[in-house]
């Protein structure tokens with residue numbers, strides 16, 4: 405006999421005040437090796453918190469402490485106001501369901517039997533599943549899109565399919581708190597997005613979820629808040645836009661990144677930059693659209709001081725320049741280039757060590773492109789041909805190409821040859 409609670413069989417745990425999950429001063433070590441210490445994290449009801457951080461930072465360890473399968477050295481984990489250490493494993497399992505990081509199970513149950521295990525915390529020792537349990541299992545399999553595999557052996561499924569079955573098992577548990585350890589690790593982009601959309605829907609319906617997620621962009625898009633673990637503790641916590649900054653990511657991951665904004669959202673977009681020598685050059689980019697924006701990002705990431713223009717206001721290159729604090733000479737979209745804009749752009753190009761042309765020549769931009777070609781010719785003098793066309797330089801070799809140019813000052817103020825990355 406099951407013990408259903410809530411209208412959908414789900415206890416959303418919204419009957420008490422305070423955070424649904426409260427981790428206070430958590431410390432865990434293995435032997436004499438401290439993994440995390442001083443971890444504080446408060447998760448409000450009906451929110452999705454992403455645990456992010458480098459390999460080995462302790463994300464899985466924290467999740468294990470929260471579900472009570474690991475005894476912390478210090479600190480308290482409270483679920484719905486009560487410390488879990490005061491509860492039996494079965495009682496905790498009625499509050500917290502989890503999906504493991506790996507998908508290796510040593511037994512060979514069918515998919516349906518695997519999902520049915522999620523009902524165990526609701527059954528007495530000699531109880532059999534009743535109609536409520538069966539409905540919970542069916543609903544969970546449908547939500548995780550695994551109903552079509554119901555009779556297949558779990559071990560016959562692919563890694564991604566197994567991952568969805570384990571999510572279904574956790575959903576069948578119908579707990580107010582869901583802990584997900586790398587829920588999208590083996591999933592293709594379609595299933596990764598569908599899985600996080602499903603988690604988002606569950607959270608919007610009242611569940612509280614914490615997910616360890618390596619993909620920072622998916623984490624930023626779907627989580628209300630992020631907790632960045634690194635160096636044995638919480639390095640940053642809060643809204644994705646406040647946590648995922650280049651400085652914080654450099655500090656936590658020892659990696660250079662470019663942080664912009666995901667199209668159509670306010671969520672940050674993290675682009676890792678290749679490790680390379682810093683290219684100390686001034687570069688003026690002429691062109692429009694995503695190719696020019698990509699050239700700007702690449703050059704800024706390589707350490708160049710970049711200026712842009714003339715570009716239409718609102719163009720991707722103008723917005724990227726604004727994101728990265730680069731000067732851009734802009735004119736209103738579809739307007740001609742006025743003298744002041746042209747002169748400023750020519751000044752910037754003339755002061756640069758290199759002028760890079762990259763961009764679309766689509767309808768509506770022709771005035772800008774015409775002027776850009778003239779600008780190129782003006783800036784590069786007899787080093788460009790009369791048509792303003794140049795050999796393409798692939799984006800990933802652009803910094804090296806720019807680095808190979810001698811600085812303008814060394815050439816007595818003469819502008820460098822132009823470069824043109826491929827689109």
Ligand SMILES: Nc1ncnc2c1ncn2[C@@H]1O[C@H](COP(=O)(O)OP(=O)(O)OP(=O)(O)O)[C@@H](O)[C@H]1O
Pocket residue numbers: 434439457458459460461462463464465466616
């Ligand atoms: N049972 C254990 N015994 C000894 N060390 C352990 C044990 N479990 C984890 N560790 C160590 O604790 C550290 C944190 O591991 P954890 O799995 O929590 O990191 P993580 O952030 O989840 O990493 P990843 O992103 O690679 O999954 C690692 O250095 C790991 O080797």
